[in-house]
Amino acid sequence: MIRLDNIYKAYQVGDISLPVLRGITLTIEEGEFVSIMGASGSGKTTLLNLIGCLDSIDEGSYFLSGEKVLGASSDQLAGFRSRHIGFVFQLFNLIPRITALRNVELPLIYAGISSVERKNLALEALENVGLTDRAHHVPAQLSGGQQQRVAIARALINRPRILVADEPTGSLDSTTSQEIMRLFQALNQGGMTIVMVTHEEEIEKYTRRIVRLVDGNIVS
Amino acid sequence: MHFYLDRLTLALYALRDNRLRTVLSILGISLGIAAVMAVGTISKGGNYLVFSELETFGLNSVWVYRDRQDKDPHRKVREGTGIDNDDYQAIVSHCCKAVNRMSPFVRGREKLIIQTVNQYSNADVKGVGKDFTLINNDTLIKGRSFRLKDITSNRAVAILGPTAVTDLFGETGSPIGKEFRIGLRKLLVIGVLKAKSRDFLASIGSSGEDANNRILIPYTFYQKILGNKAINQIRAEAISLDKAESAARQLIVMLRRGNDKHFEYGYETMTSYIKTTDNILNGVSIIGIVAASISLLVGGMGIMNIMSTSVLERTREIGLRKAVGARYSDIMLQFLMEATIISTLGGLIGLILGSGSSILLAKLTGFPLIPSLTSIMIAFVVSVGMGIVSGYWPAKRAASLHPVEALRYE
Ligand SMILES: Nc1ncnc2c1ncn2[C@@H]1O[C@H](COP(=O)(O)OP(=O)(O)O)[C@@H](O)[C@H]1O
Numbered sequence A: 001m002i003r004l005d006n007i008y009k010a011y012q013v014g015d016i017s018l019p020v021l022r023g024i025t026l027t028i029e030e031g032e033f034v035s036i037m038g039a040s041g042s043g044k045t046t047l048l049n050l051i052g053c054l055d056s057i058d059e060g061s062y063f064l065s066g067e068k069v070l071g072a073s074s075d076q077l078a079g080f081r082s083r084h085i086g087f088v089f090q091l092f093n094l095i096p097r098i099t100a101l102r103n104v105e106l107p108l109i110y111a112g113i114s115s116v117e118r119k120n121l122a123l124e125a126l127e128n129v130g131l132t133d134r135a136h137h138v139p140a141q142l143s144g145g146q147q148q149r150v151a152i153a154r155a156l157i158n159r160p161r162i163l164v165a166d167e168p169t170g171s172l173d174s175t176t177s178q179e180i181m182r183l184f185q186a187l188n189q190g191g192m193t194i195v196m197v198t199h200e201e202e203i204e205k206y207t208r209r210i211v212r213l214v215d216g217n218i219v220s
Numbered sequence B: 001m002h003f004y005l006d007r008l009t010l011a012l013y014a015l016r017d018n019r020l021r022t023v024l025s026i027l028g029i030s031l032g033i034a035a036v037m038a039v040g041t042i043s044k045g046g047n048y049l050v051f052s053e054l055e056t057f058g059l060n061s062v063w064v065y066r067d068r069q070d071k072d073p074h075r076k077v078r079e080g081t082g083i084d085n086d087d088y089q090a091i092v093s094h095c096c097k098a099v100n101r102m103s104p105f106v107r108g109r110e111k112l113i114i115q116t117v118n119q120y121s122n123a124d125v126k127g128v129g130k131d132f133t134l135i136n137n138d139t140l141i142k143g144r145s146f147r148l149k150d151i152t153s154n155r156a157v158a159i160l161g162p163t164a165v166t167d168l169f170g171e172t173g174s175p176i177g178k179e180f181r182i183g184l185r186k187l188l189v190i191g192v193l194k195a196k197s198r199d200f201l202a203s204i205g206s207s208g209e210d211a212n213n214r215i216l217i218p219y220t221f222y223q224k225i226l227g228n229k230a231i232n233q234i235r236a237e238a239i240s241l242d243k244a245e246s247a248a249r250q251l252i253v254m255l256r257r258g259n260d261k262h263f264e265y266g267y268e269t270m271t272s273y274i275k276t277t278d279n280i281l282n283g284v285s286i287i288g289i290v291a292a293s294i295s296l297l298v299g300g301m302g303i304m305n306i307m308s309t310s311v312l313e314r315t316r317e318i319g320l321r322k323a324v325g326a327r328y329s330d331i332m333l334q335f336l337m338e339a340t341i342i343s344t345l346g347g348l349i350g351l352i353l354g355s356g357s358s359i360l361l362a363k364l365t366g367f368p369l370i371p372s373l374t375s376i377m378i379a380f381v382v383s384v385g386m387g388i389v390s391g392y393w394p395a396k397r398a399a400s401l402h403p404v405e406a407l408r409y410e
């Protein structure tokens, strides 16, 4: 499902090119639950963003569900994200001014779904993460765990094939973290492919496969 | 539709977060639009004022007369008006394509004594033909106009302006059928003219005479009083305003031919007055348009400022929107809509201010100043345009943000 071959990625800082990923080759099959681990600055977020079609690859090849990602325009990448990818972030990234329901609806707006259908789907998605009664709360009225569950509902609403999560428990206490991870496990058992970045050992045990990054290379 | 409604509500949140700047920008745009509408009202009002007064002369009327500055200075200056009854008859039977109707116009050099038994008038006496009242846009409020028989048989009948009526017969009762004297001759009143207003023209020094203090009599009868066959002017009505000049030239050609080129002739039409008016109104309009542009500029810069701040403050939000599938055009459209909402709101207020004041002015002055559909359309187009123009750069910057960079933004 995800086929990365000899991927290179460098950031341009002024005149200097800062290599971050140096020849990553990685295959992730449908239904896998993978955690990417590594020291801070080892390139985990960079790799995840590439998998999530959020950033462009310098070199190498990437096929997502058989579609060639390398060389796609930024609007085409937006299309890939809209169709295939659900994002979960460490800092939730909810829009503060609008309700949980509206936040969850957001991806559907850009997928061109009508407002009635959007509302029904969003309510259903909130129900799936156990937040039906919080639909009309704004993010500031929700706890960290609840906000992350709203974000997960948002990530799932487009029925993506891959859930991409960057330190999803990084801002949560351990009880809440375990709740979120159990939610991920349940999703994975339902067939969802999940790629997650974490550096916490007790989180990694929920996943079935671990990819370790050191200085932009996969070591195991 | 739902697609736009979503963006509308999102846009409104952004405006709520930037209240002061939003209000200032709306103010700028609304003043600008109000000024644009005021320009429309002023030129409309001015045109109405001038045209309605020029119409008191007959908008298409042409005056032809002898030009006393005869071209050749070595020639002996000739006496006379340069037009007589024979010239007029020749013109009537042969002329002119651009002329609809015409009338001789006779006025004496000296003031005649005009009186009833115990009341006097200082009115101007004009000797005219049957169609003069039509050419000169005179309406009668009482009695009748001249008939052909009045002219051909030089009957002692008269049509009086309202001031002359009051001076000779007082305020009460109808003067129709009453008699008065011009010099030694007795005349019968057959009609009374409606009052005319030429205040505006008088104020720019173009009125000439008091239109309400006139006495019209058959030119043939006036010639009998004066004891000659001279005509001072030919008053004609051209078939249209455009044709006024050519009507004048056609008449002059006839007159020169009939008099063996002894005299030079001049003419006057309303076109020159209309040109002067246009110049004044254009001047006023330019001042108004400059004021409007400055207001619009201030409003536009305000919008640009709000939008730029808004884009900066919402960088992470933009990154998130892109992460969940927003394309370049989605972000572009969202921010353009926000900018357009501010400007259209301003435009709407300006429209209400502008049309409100011109409707009020219309009520007070009685001028037809109701804002036209065109000026409303212009106001609308300008305000939507302002939104798009001033929102374009901020929107473009938002839409061009790299999603990863935007999400990393603190
Ligand atoms: N946009 C960027 N511009 C420049 N350098 C960057 C950028 N993003 C990340 N980096 C650098 O790339 C390296 C890898 O970053 P990242 O993938 O975020 O690591 P991790 O998520 O493993 O902590 C770090 O050294 C980071 O400073």
Ligand SMILES: [Mg+2]
Binding pocket: A044, A045, A046
């Ligand atoms: Mg990271």
